[in-house]
Amino acid sequence: MKKKPEMREEYDFKDARRGPISRVEPGKTRITIRIDTDILNWFRAQAHESGGGNYQTLINQALRDHIEKKDKDLEEVIRKVMREELHKAAG
Secondary structure: OOOOOOOOOOOOOOOOOOOOOOOOOOOOOOOOOOHHHHHHHHHHHHHHHHOOOOOHHHHHHHHHHHHHHHHHHHHHHHHOOOOOOHHHHHH
């Protein structure tokens, strides 16, 4: 059985720094958001079913896919409008 460490009378914090225990990776921003429980559970289940991993990575990828799709949708709309306008002008 592991022996429980004893509490010291005093602790030396002269080299201590304030801040989070774990550092945030470059390119990442730590935020607090509220996500519907069913959505969060779905992402957690997906990570578990794929053999583990990080559900946050899956959420990031889903958001990236959505952004990319939106950008492509906008591009398609612009192309359609340009074709119609060119057809009218040639008309």
